[in-house]
Amino acid sequence: LDRFFLTGEKGFAELLPSTGYGPIKGRTHKGELNQPEPTHQTVQMDEMAQIIFEDKKPLVPVNGEEGLKDMKIIDAIYLAVKTGKKIDLKA
Structure with a gap:
């Protein structure tokens, strides 16, 4: 898909x-x-x-920093779905 x-x-x-x-x-x-x-x-x-x-x-830097940012966003999405709360990415 x-x-x-x-x-x-x-x-x-x-x-x-x-x-x-x-x-x-x-x-x-x-x-x-x-x-x-x-x-x-x-x-x-x-x-x-x-x-x-x-x-x-x-x-775009290819040293893993961008990938780490993406993973933090994905983790926050999963946490938001699990808790039903907004997740502050700046924390």
């Missing part, structure tokens, strides 16, 4: 498909969303090739 759906107090967003090399299509509470080429996957793959072949410095 290649779908991303996010909902919140002020609306929602859906991407379908959410990954791939074609245009990103989806919708929000404000209407249709059509992202022109290039897509995030294309940009990411191009950057990886430039890092490998041209010794380019990555735009």
Whole structure:
């Protein structure tokens, strides 16, 4: 299933498909969303090739810090679901 759906107090967003090399299509509470080429996957793959072949410095650090931030967010989501409370990510 290649779908991303996010909902919140002020609306929602859906991407379908959410990954791939074609245009990103989806919708929000404000209407249709059509992202022109290039897509995030294309940009990411191009950057990886430039890092490998041209010794380019990555735009996002690749030292694990971004992954750790993601894991903290995921842990907070699970805790919020379990407790039914908002979780402060700054704590």
